[in-house]
Amino acid sequence: MFRGLVAIAVVVAARAAAASPTMTFSSDPHPGIHRETWEDSSVPWRTRIIQVDLTSAEIAVYATKESDRGLTPTAYAARIGAQVVVNGDAFSVDNFVPRGLAIGASDVWSNTADDDVSAVFDVRRVGEGTVAGITPPAQITTAETLPMGTEGAVSGRPLIVSAGAVPNNIDCTDQVTLACQRTPRTAVALSADGNTMWLAVTDGWQSGTIGMTAAELGAFLVARGAYNALLLDGGSSSALNVDGALVSSPSDGVERVVANHIAVKYGSLPKGQLVGLICKHDVFNCGGDPTIEMAGVKVYLDDGREFTTSTSAYLYDFTNVTQRLACVTAKKTGWLTKTQCAQVDANGMDYNSIAMFEGTDTPDAGVYDDGGVDVPDGGTGHGNHGDAGNPLTGPPGGGCCETGRSRPEWPLVVVVAWFLTRRRGTTH
Numbered sequence: 038m039f040r041g042l043v044a045i046a047v048v049v050a051a052r053a054a055a056a057s058p059t060m061t062f063s064s065d066p067h068p069g070i071h072r073e074t075w076e077d078s079s080v081p082w083r084t085r086i087i088q089v090d091l092t093s094a095e096i097a098v099y100a101t102k103e104s105d106r107g108l109t110p111t112a113y114a115a116r117i118g119a120q121v122v123v124n125g126d127a128f129s130v131d132n133f134v135p136r137g138l139a140i141g142a143s144d145v146w147s148n149t150a151d152d153d154v155s156a157v158f159d160v161r162r163v164g165e166g167t168v169a170g171i172t173p174p175a176q177i178t179t180a181e182t183l184p185m186g187t188e189g190a191v192s193g194r195p196l197i198v199s200a201g202a203v204p205n206n207i208d209c210t211d212q213v214t215l216a217c218q219r220t221p222r223t224a225v226a227l228s229a230d231g232n233t234m235w236l237a238v239t240d241g242w243q244s245g246t247i248g249m250t251a252a253e254l255g256a257f258l259v260a261r262g263a264y265n266a267l268l269l270d271g272g273s274s275s276a277l278n279v280d281g282a283l284v285s286s287p288s289d290g291v292e293r294v295v296a297n298h299i300a301v302k303y304g305s306l307p308k309g310q311l312v313g314l315i316c317k318h319d320v321f322n323c324g325g326d327p328t329i330e331m332a333g334v335k336v337y338l339d340d341g342r343e344f345t346t347s348t349s350a351y352l353y354d355f356t357n358v359t360q361r362l363a364c365v366t367a368k369k370t371g372w373l374t375k376t377q378c379a380q381v382d383a384n385g386m387d388y389n390s391i392a393m394f395e396g397t398d399t400p401d402a403g404v405y406d407d408g409g410v411d412v413p414d415g416g417t418g419h420g421n422h423g424d425a426g427n428p429l430t431g432p433p434g435g436g437c438c439e440t441g442r443s444r445p446e447w448p449l450v451v452v453v454a455w456f457l458t459r460r461r462g463t464t465h
Contacts, residue, residue, distance in 0.1 A: 067303040069093035083246040084239040092232050094165035100189025101297035102141030106133040109292035110278040119300035122278045123236045125191040127270040128296035135296045137192020151178040155192040156267050162361030164339040171265045186362030197255030198266035216251035221275035221288050226258045226266035238277040242288040307360040307383035313390040315346050320390040339364045367391045374398050
């Protein structure tokens with residue numbers, strides 16, 4: 038949140054002359070996380086950038102949940118054990134409510150919503166990687182329109198990179214962003230293939246670095262490889278924490294408490310267990326009934342693992358599943374392929390039983406489940422797993438499926454638990 042201008046903040050044109058920055062620092066604090074510092078002494082400005090490999094199974098990206106609002110980036114990093122944290126959206130200083138839509142731990146913040154001037158950065162786990170996206174301001178975003186399984190969202194404005202170029206319509210009159218003045222800045226960016234994320238923090242309003250305009254930061258990110266980028270809150274809020282230490286230089290001389298954050302964690306991620314029955318037509322009476330139990334079904338987990346059911350193991354069981362919305366696809370000749378998802382937590386078994394129906398697959402079989410009434414642990418509705426981080430230009434990705442956030446009826450839980458015990462007591 039900008040708190041007044043200092044004398045050295047200079048008003049410039051949105052498209053300033055091209056600068057000649059020099060990289061003055063480079064390191065790799067963790068596998069898949071790269072850090073650089075760039076400076077241009079002719080302005081002057083100094084920008085620190087973090088490059089993150091979103092395909093890494095050991096890296097996860099988080100957005101602040103509502104109960105963690107009002108923390109400095111350093112305090113938030115300590116609270117969740119994150120290796121990298123930057124500040125998030127602009128906010129009300131009275132109650133730390135972000136200006137745009139905010140989601141953390143899969144829950145929407147109260148009193149937050151998207152509008153026609155804010156863009157939304159969203160993030161979720163898919164398989165053993167992270168998928169992120171940026172939705173443009175013209176599209177009003179809600180939790181329901183975001184990809185299924187979205188765990189976090191942070192808003193900002195304006196877009197400073199769109200389809201690999203700096204937009205020519207950045208609003209210089211916006212008093213929240215001061216887009217055409219050189220100020221401290223924070224931004225998040227994504228590559229065209231969605232595999233790389235950048236977090237950038239520009240120091241400003243101080244000796245040696247007055248800051249950057251929105252367009253200048255956009256051009257800098259394009260030069261690094263960004264395809265889409267979103268400006269977050271700036272001014273005295275801009276701050277970057279790496280491995281527990283403040284590595285940027287906030288304009289106030291100290292970090293400011295902010296509403297929300299974007300965080301990156303490296304290391305062993307929480308694991309859970311996903312199990313489910315494979316049955317003909319429904320799962321209510323499945324378990325010990327050979328007339329509806331299905332053997333010979335290949336079940337594929339979205340991380341590449343597979344399981345084939347048999348007469349002694351008609352229930353699939355995947356352990357060590359990273360905490361996320363996990364999807365399984367069940368296939369058997371003569372039966373319609375079905376893909377179904379469930380939220381995996383790190384506190385025990387999560388159930389995702391599948392009812393299959395006779396038929397022949399169409400070319401896109403298994404992408405969506407149109408089989409009618411959902412099973413008790415299958416949730417309701419259809420999902421739309423996104424597009425590798427580029428909803429601005431790309432087509433919809435190959436999605437799936439039904440959500441699976443609700444628990445099965447207790448008799449089914451008992452059957453599953455009994456069957457798991459029986460299986461683990463055999464030598465098969």
